[in-house]
Amino acid sequence: MNANVKKVDYAVRGPIVQRAVQIEKELKEGVKKPFEEVIKANIGDAHAMGQRPITFFRQVMALCTYPELLDDNKFPEDAKNRARRILQSCGGNSIGAYTTSQGIDCVRHDVANYIQRRDGGIPSDPDNIYLTTGASDGIVTILKLLTAGEGRTRTGVMISIPQYPLYSASIAELGAVQVSYYLNEEKCWSLDISELQRALQAAREHCNPRVLCIINPGNPTGQVQSRQCIEDVIRFAAKENLFLMADEVYQDNVYAEGCKFHSFKKVLFEMGPEYSSKVELASFHSTSKCYMGECGFRGGYMEVINMDADVKAQLTKLVSVRLCPPAPGQALMDLVVNSPQPGEPSYQTFMKERTAVLSALAEKAKLTEEILNTVPGISCNPVQGAMYSFPRITLPERAINEAKAKGQAPDMFYCMKLLEETGICLVPGSGFGQREGTYHFRMTILPPTDKLKIMLNKLKEFHQKFTQQYS
Amino acid sequence: MNANVKKVDYAVRGPIVQRAVQIEKELKEGVKKPFEEVIKANIGDAHAMGQRPITFFRQVMALCTYPELLDDNKFPEDAKNRARRILQSCGGNSIGAYTTSQGIDCVRHDVANYIQRRDGGIPSDPDNIYLTTGASDGIVTILKLLTAGEGRTRTGVMISIPQYPLYSASIAELGAVQVSYYLNEEKCWSLDISELQRALQAAREHCNPRVLCIINPGNPTGQVQSRQCIEDVIRFAAKENLFLMADEVYQDNVYAEGCKFHSFKKVLFEMGPEYSSKVELASFHSTSKCYMGECGFRGGYMEVINMDADVKAQLTKLVSVRLCPPAPGQALMDLVVNSPQPGEPSYQTFMKERTAVLSALAEKAKLTEEILNTVPGISCNPVQGAMYSFPRITLPERAINEAKAKGQAPDMFYCMKLLEETGICLVPGSGFGQREGTYHFRMTILPPTDKLKIMLNKLKEFHQKFTQQYS
Incomplete structure (x- = not known):
């Protein structure tokens, strides 16, 4: 087989995520765990974290998919116009072409x-x-x-x-x-x-x-x-x-x-x-x-x-x-x-939905940085943009040695333990690359605010326990 | 740049199709041609040739896209059930995850x-x-x-x-x-x-x-x-x-x-x-x-x-x-x-639509073979399945030489002329490979029956004229 394929590595969907999927199955089958659900903060998947789709987008997509709905007066005119315009550019007026x-x-x-x-x-x-x-x-x-x-x-x-x-x-x-x-x-x-x-x-x-x-x-x-x-x-x-x-x-x-x-x-x-x-x-x-x-x-x-x-x-x-x-x-x-413009029927709802998502993200970016920086041994740069924090973690010598003995990257060892003990799924920094001797993880800021707070506090608790355990 | 990319060739969307798109633009701009529309029989694109989507499929897809429609009594229950089941398997119940x-x-x-x-x-x-x-x-x-x-x-x-x-x-x-x-x-x-x-x-x-x-x-x-x-x-x-x-x-x-x-x-x-x-x-x-x-x-x-x-x-x-x-x-x-089953509300319409498409294709497969085989210099195997005929064409020596002088494959030369004179867009056999010294084209059987008949007869006429011209 292709030797280059063997060299490929993709941490965002790597072993830790596979283990998370397994744990979810175990939970479903009634296996007892110290937590009730897996929180997947490993991937920038907003809808999976409960974010709702933008109404206008989905209305137009439904109209494109099933054009019989163009006669339905439940759909706003601007959505219909967008759908008609897209369909006219498709072979046979179908998005199936x-x-x-x-x-x-x-x-x-x-x-x-x-x-x-x-x-x-x-x-x-x-x-x-x-x-x-x-x-x-x-x-x-x-x-x-x-x-x-x-x-x-x-x-x-x-x-x-x-x-x-x-x-x-x-x-x-x-x-x-x-x-x-x-x-x-x-x-x-x-x-x-x-x-x-x-x-x-x-x-x-x-x-x-x-x-x-x-x-x-x-x-x-x-x-x-x-x-x-x-x-x-x-x-x-x-x-x-x-x-x-x-x-x-x-x-x-x-x-x-x-x-x-x-x-x-x-x-x-x-x-x-x-x-x-x-x-x-x-x-x-x-x-x-x-x-x-x-x-x-x-x-x-x-x-x-x-x-x-x-x-x-x-x-x-x-x-x-x-x-x-x-x-x-x-x-x-x-x-x-080509989103709704001022004066179009969908404009206000669209802007409201868009703003709500972006301000919630801004709030969660701030919250993440603040809470993480209260934890001794975790240091987090401001989340200026995107959807992730990438804090640096200090790991005790003994944890590093135990990880190495197992052939694991130390931050993989840390994230794996975190997953098993709290259900929180993060990606270790080693999956993204980092300076030799430093350790990190990537965490999305996407969970809903209340869940994010719980998650950050669980993480804080875990980090303190982990540090104690290996000191 | 990547030398392997340069070697890539993809006839189904090659120069002849690019020319067809150009001709369509010229027609729109009012340029006079010996035909009124380009008939694209180069690609297995059923909807573009007027085939209608299966109603049930599009209903379920619209429901998945805009789940608010699940409350709409215009949609049959089996379509709703399929949509609910698919959404339940999606992160956050959204096909956007x-x-x-x-x-x-x-x-x-x-x-x-x-x-x-x-x-x-x-x-x-x-x-x-x-x-x-x-x-x-x-x-x-x-x-x-x-x-x-x-x-x-x-x-x-x-x-x-x-x-x-x-x-x-x-x-x-x-x-x-x-x-x-x-x-x-x-x-x-x-x-x-x-x-x-x-x-x-x-x-x-x-x-x-x-x-x-x-x-x-x-x-x-x-x-x-x-x-x-x-x-x-x-x-x-x-x-x-x-x-x-x-x-x-x-x-x-x-x-x-x-x-x-x-x-x-x-x-x-x-x-x-x-x-x-x-x-x-x-x-x-x-x-x-x-x-x-x-x-x-x-x-x-x-x-x-x-x-x-x-x-x-x-x-x-x-x-x-x-x-x-x-x-x-x-x-x-x-x-x-997982299409509609006997007893489900959408079953009969689904079967009717499915059967209509497949029997029309069977009829057009037969028709294509029959008409092509009436043309001296065209020989077409039965279209037993799929969506294409791949008839062999006999080209006069003079046409072959003229093509070669132009650096074109002889069947490319033929198809290009066909496109310019009739608006019919086919793919030359050389794009698929063929035995040295033989020439073919690929033609889909997808145009609606009446259009297909017109197309086949135009092709017949063209082939006779072409053969005469180069004999």
């Missing part, structure tokens, strides 16, 4: 308009938009397109550490080389250009670094990059001739005061033609995060900028082999970029 | 039950079922899992010629070796074991053949394999230690008298433990074909049999990196394998 491989025409136009509005008028060309099966699909496709070579000429892909393990997994699968640059935990997981430079220099000894991946807002680390930092990254990419991949799926998830989302596209174009005519960029978005949380639909898009025409033709060919992204996910993506 | 990577539990159980019923009680284990993003995704995943090696040890993948170009494209992308075996056009595109043997022998000189792919009913060739043939293939795979991939997405599309669909799984188990305990098999199904035609939902499943436990663990890990197949596609797959 294949779409063009790049994605439904009108959806790509709406995406381009959205980007243009978001970025203060900087133009976006529908021809540069590719709809995808979630952001993951787009990221893997671009990596596949760009990686090549054997031995010392193999493509190096720069990724942050900690990182979202889709990157390391795809790089392994493609036989490319992972080039790690470390985020600065002491400065709230910020990105230092000197560290990028160090990593690049070192990598040039053994591979051909050509791609630089950035996740902003950060996953798993929750930081939001400053405009200055993005400018510096773009300047670095231009100087070193790197293709920039900007994972911007959390673009609406910014909570901390003074923080703001700046798209790479916008900053690039504001830096003037010296950069905007030259730096190659792909940026990714999705229906799964922000206030939507529609992960199951696997909707997403990417915009490619300054991609060489021949390479772009290859990209278009490559996506055609899989025929098309799911049409319902495309339709949903359309609604995200 | 991620599902497990292998697919929703209850859907995998329903798939296993379906296979068991279909195969006369031969057991199917839900643990061996993986839901996929259309069949294409499953096929690529298994190929990815199984291909390895460098130079002479590279994995060889045996595929029929003519073939469905997803196979050649994926093999190229993965850097594996395509091992072609020819179907016997003279015997209605049947599969000769001696030809398999020849191809295998030849391939062993330069690669390591490990996988044998079969498409039954055939795409693009429309044949239905006999039970005997399937037995022979299984015996061959057992003897030569080949992993069998059975693409069975057209399992309900069997039209010719005396033909019947036999699943590889069933035949394998009926051959006794000598085979059923040993031969590795993956079989693929989809929501896109049969009577459903729900291509846009990208639903599908695969069943793996006798897969080595370690390899299966790797498969499970591999699919987890992309998180999950689209939940709406999974729900739809569930309805296909």
Whole structure:
């Protein structure tokens, strides 16, 4: 079998999650545990944590799915108009037809308009938009397109550490080389250009670094990059001739005061033609995060900028082999970029629902940071954005040794014990990468506020007990 | 960029289809043409050709999408029950939640039950079922899992010629070796074991053949394999230690008298433990074909049999990196394998709709063969199953030379002219592979009967004119 597949690792759905699923089954079968339910704070799955879908989105999706409902006066007119428009762009007016491989025409136009509005008028060309099966699909496709070579000429892909393990997994699968640059935990997981430079220099000894991946807002680390930092990254990419991949799926998830989302596209174009005519960029978005949380639909898009025409033709060919992204996910993506406008019947409800989700997340981000920082031995950076905290944990020497004796990463040992004793399912920091000798876990801020409080307090109690036990 | 990507070719969405899209735009802009619309007979896209979705499926999908409709008495009880059951298996009762990577539990159980019923009680284990993003995704995943090696040890993948170009494209992308075996056009595109043997022998000189792919009913060739043939293939795979991939997405599309669909799984188990305990098999199904035609939902499943436990663990890990197949596609797959039963309120309408689609296809299969065979210079095998005819065309020497001078495959030259003069969009045989010196095209039988008749007669006229012009 494929040796690269064996090298793939994906912690977010790794052994700890498999054990959590098992425990859930055991609970159902009546096995006694010191807790009544498993709380899955391991994955950014908002609906699974009780978040309700946006009404307008689901109304339009129901209308697209079963157009007989277009005659039903229970549905608002703006929902019907959106559905009619999407259906008119589908073969045979059905979302059961294949779409063009790049994605439904009108959806790509709406995406381009959205980007243009978001970025203060900087133009976006529908021809540069590719709809995808979630952001993951787009990221893997671009990596596949760009990686090549054997031995010392193999493509190096720069990724942050900690990182979202889709990157390391795809790089392994493609036989490319992972080039790690470390985020600065002491400065709230910020990105230092000197560290990028160090990593690049070192990598040039053994591979051909050509791609630089950035996740902003950060996953798993929750930081939001400053405009200055993005400018510096773009300047670095231009100087070193790197293709920039900007994972911007959390673009609406910014909570901390003074923080703001700046798209790479916008900053690039504001830096003037010296950069905007030259730096190659792909940026990714999705229906799964922000206030939507529609992960199951696997909707997403990417915009490619300054991609060489021949390479772009290859990209278009490559996506055609899989025929098309799911049409319902495309339709949903359309609604995200073309949401109800002031004056439309659904506007107020939509805004109310959207605001409620985002303010609850902001409150939970703050709460998480505050409670975790009251625990001796846990230190948590502010959750400026995204959906995760990534606190550092101090583990007693004896626990570290016991883990190592078992062949486990120390934070895996810790998370496994936490799961068995409290039912809380987190992902150990080792699944995302971290500086040698440091330990972390990733916890989503998605559980409902009251449950989150209980969870954080259980965690606090566990950590104190664990520390005592192994001291 | 990735050199393997450059080698990828996918005719079903290749240059001829791109030109067809262009022509459609020109027609819209008022450019005068010798026809009024483009007829796309290039792709098995039933809804785009006017086929209506199955009412029950879309009702359940609308209920899953917008559960507020569960209170609406316009929807039948069986549709509501199916929707409730699916939602209960989803995180937070929402199809917007991620599902497990292998697919929703209850859907995998329903798939296993379906296979068991279909195969006369031969057991199917839900643990061996993986839901996929259309069949294409499953096929690529298994190929990815199984291909390895460098130079002479590279994995060889045996595929029929003519073939469905997803196979050649994926093999190229993965850097594996395509091992072609020819179907016997003279015997209605049947599969000769001696030809398999020849191809295998030849391939062993330069690669390591490990996988044998079969498409039954055939795409693009429309044949239905006999039970005997399937037995022979299984015996061959057992003897030569080949992993069998059975693409069975057209399992309900069997039209010719005396033909019947036999699943590889069933035949394998009926051959006794000598085979059923040993031969590795993956079989693929989809929501896109049969009577459903729900291509846009990208639903599908695969069943793996006798897969080595370690390899299966790797498969499970591999699919987890992309998180999950689209939940709406999974729900739809569930309805296909768990359709309305006698006594349920939706049963009669469902059966009426299903039968109408399948009998119209049977009629059009016959019609296509009959009309094409009245044309001198066109010879068409019976369309026993699937959705395509793949007739052989005789091209005048002068046309062949003119095509070659232009650097075009002669049947591409033919199809391009057909498109420009009549608006009919077909895929040239060269996109699927064919014996040197023979020429074909693939045409779907999906257009509505009256349109199909017009199309076939236009084609007849064109062929006569073309032959005259180049004689």
